[in-house]
Amino acid sequence: MGQLVIVVDFGAQYGQLIARRVRDLHVYSEIVPCDISAEEVRALAPAAIILSGGPASVYAEDAPSVDPEIFELGIPVLGFCYGQQIMAVTLGGEVGHTEKGEYGPAPLTRLDGRDGAAPSLLYGGTPAEQTVWMSHRDAVSRVPEGFAVTAATDTCPVASMECPERRLYATQFHPEVRHTACGDDLLKNFLFGICGLEPSWQxxxxxxxxxxxxxxxxxxxxxxxxxxxxxxxxxxxxxxxxxxxxxxxxxxxxxxxxxxxxxxxxxxxxxxxxxxxxxxxxxxxxxxxxxxxxxxxxxxxxxxxxxxxxxxxxxxxxxxxxxxxxxxxxxxxxxxxxxxxxxxxxxxxxxxxxxxxxxxxxxxxxxxxxxxxxxxxxxxxxxxxxxxxxxxxxxxHRQPFPGPGLAIRVIGTVTRDKLAILKEADAIVREELDAYNERLFEACGRRDGELAREAAGGPEVERPVWQYFAVLPDVKSVGVMGDERTYGYPIILRAVESSDAMTADWAKLPYDVLARVSSRIVAEVPGVNRVAYDITSKPPATIEWE
Known part of the structure; x- marks a missing residue:
């Protein structure tokens, strides 16, 4: 795999995201548990180490810890959030419980390069004032010996710290999330400037x-x-x-x-x-x-x-x-x-x-x-x-599809007739929403829902739909088609926005798209006389119906 960056995981919600961001920069990364020993790290021979965030307090009885010898291996280390706190207390600094937490975007001010001090290699050419993403209550109150404070926010006096001689760097904020404006720049500075890696993982x-x-x-x-x-x-x-x-x-x-x-x-x-x-x-x-x-x-x-x-x-x-x-x-x-x-x-x-x-x-x-x-x-x-x-x-680019297939999108008993109805209705749903997504892609140039929304200019702009399909419930309803009474199945349209399926919001589809889907299904699929749209998010619902 070439040059390796290991992400030491302290239970962070962003642990996988850190590894992904490194890989996005064409450097191979893997996630390892936080109880990994220095000897195990030495055997892996990583070119760099990143300490993830985590939900615990460093002073909690069962708080995850790190082998202190890892900091003595001579391998560059970058810590985020809990990673900064565990670096501080392990090396003799202190972490305190702040009066109020800091969650979401925060304005950060660089403190490096003042009073004759050398500028920080981690921050490099990034602005003196920048927006970062915070998620913490505990924070470093005293840095270890040999460390300098390189940035602060109004709530967090030690928003970042570093000891360049030992190649140890840490931030209280999360550079790996897109909400940190210069996050990618900081990762690049660490990987390519401080660690001397090459973007060779192609x-x-x-x-x-x-x-x-x-x-x-x-x-x-x-x-x-x-x-x-x-x-x-x-x-x-x-x-x-x-x-x-x-x-x-x-x-x-x-x-x-x-x-x-x-x-x-x-x-x-x-x-x-x-x-x-x-x-x-x-x-x-x-x-x-x-x-x-x-x-x-x-x-x-x-x-x-x-x-x-x-x-x-x-x-x-x-x-x-x-x-x-x-x-x-x-x-x-x-x-x-x-x-x-x-x-x-x-x-x-x-x-x-x-x-x-x-x-x-x-x-x-x-x-x-x-x-x-x-x-x-x-x-x-x-x-x-x-x-x-x-x-x-x-x-x-196939959408997520359950292993049992359409059997769990046909509610109740599964028959050949029901499957035939659902296959035809689902094909119309996918054809129309495929075309809708393609139109949005041509407009903003991104297929990922979240990133497309950002590229298009904000939350009010339409965004691509992540998953969409039809469901056939085990009920029938009265309708009128061609001046005659019908008694047919409804089709439930399910369309959601998500990035990982852990949570999902129902897609705010334009009325003309919904109208076209509905009219086509009723006109083209025998046995169907009604279309309904599921506008429930996950949670409390799930994406699938069964």
Whole structure:
């Protein structure tokens, strides 16, 4: 991976964001737990260390700490928020509880370069007055010996401190968030000016490294991959195809619950564009029989997941019987999965946020070694990999889609007729909102919702929609079509703005867009006579209905 920057995680809400900002500057970074020892850090041989923020008070009984020897390794260190506080108390300074907290944007004044002192390399050519993003109540009240105070706000006398001789730097504010006006400049100054790194982590080298690693791991053995059509599994397939070609078997289990035309699109890509062994398992009838009369959403999920692995392992067994036994299972595990499933630690104790979504229930007597070539990449990096590998946009920029597919967007029992109605309505929703998003992209040049809003000039400006789909509820309503009474299904339109799915707000779509979606669905989808728009945020609702 080349030059490494490690982010020591103290439980920060922005921990992953710090690593992403470093990678955005073309320097490879990884997140490590805060109880990492100096010896472990030395073994990793990072070029730089960043200490994240965190929610604790440094004086709390169970507060996360840091190995003091890390500051003696001679490796440049930059601390943010809690990272500044833990640096201060570890090195002999003091942290106090301020009379009032400081949250949100704050005007900061640089204090470096005064009275003959050298200007700060961290701040470099940034303005003497600048806006930063604060989120704290505790703050450094006395800096350690050898440190200089380099900036202050009205509430925080030590907004930043540094000891250039030891290459130790820290800020009470968060340079990693976009609300800190010069945040990127500070990160660049640290990485390239203070640490002497080069922006060498580029997409071509990333692909070359991943392909080489797959070849080295696999050798002459065979690999099998469960291909869903989503971006993660598709990018893994494309990487493995480049690395090992026909040694890879992609198994696409068609449960009949994908969106309109998706099975055909997946097959076209992986039979025409990549030289791999592609197996299309038509399991629509088996899934339909299993789901008949099932209403409970968790039971739907259980049935769909269990049947998938039965279909998948049956293909693996057939390959073995044909004299082509499979040793490896390739998975689309990405870096947040690793972090959130317990690899991240806070205060020495694993903090599991969610179960690993790719844990496989191997049947008795079945075992595969795992290949997870994306396990150090964030989602948007995976998308960039997909584009560089030649995957089409409809796969690379595919919206989040639940594993059980449309089964949990059909409320109540799942029938072929209901699926047909929902597929047609959903296709109209996606076609119209795809076009709406494209118009906004042409206007502001950004596809990310938050960044597009900023680029377009403020919160009143329309912004791209992050996720949008149709839901078919288990009710019917009276309508009038062609002077005749109808009794048909309503379609619920769900469209949200979000960046990470943890929270989401309903999208404020223009009335003309809503009107066009509604009129098209009612006119073009038999069995539907009404369209409603879900205007509930998450929380209290979830994005999906089941």
């Amino acid at each position: 997409m071509d080298s990333i692909i070359d490294d991943a392909v080489a690693a797959i070849r080295a791991q696999v050798g002459d053995d065979r690999v099998i991959l469960g291909l869903s059509g989503g971006v993660d599994s598709s990018v893994v397939a494309a990487l493995c195809a480049r690395a090992i070609g026909k040694q890879l078997t992609c198994v696409f289990v068609n449960h009949g619950l994908l969106r309109k035309n998706e099975p055909e699109e997946v097959e076209a890509v992986f039979t025409q564009q990549f030289d791999v062994d592609f197996v299309h398992v038509h399991a629509e009838d088996r899934y339909a029989a299993l789901l008949a009369d099932v209403v409970e959403p968790e039971e739907k999920r259980r049935i769909i997941g269990s049947q998938f692995w039965q279909e998948f392992f049956a293909v693996a067994q057939e390959l073995a019987e044909d004299g082509r036994p499979v040793k490896y299972l390739a998975q689309g595990t990405i870096y947040p999965d690793i972090i959130e499933s317990g690899a991240r630690k806070t205060g020495g104790k694993a903090s599991t946020i969610k179960s690993h979504h790719n844990l496989i229930p191997f049947p008795e007597g079945v075992h595969f070694d795992l290949i997870e070539p994306l396990d150090h990449f964030f989602k948007d990096e995976v998308r960039a990999l997909g584009t560089a590998l030649g995957l089409p946009d409809h796969i690379v």
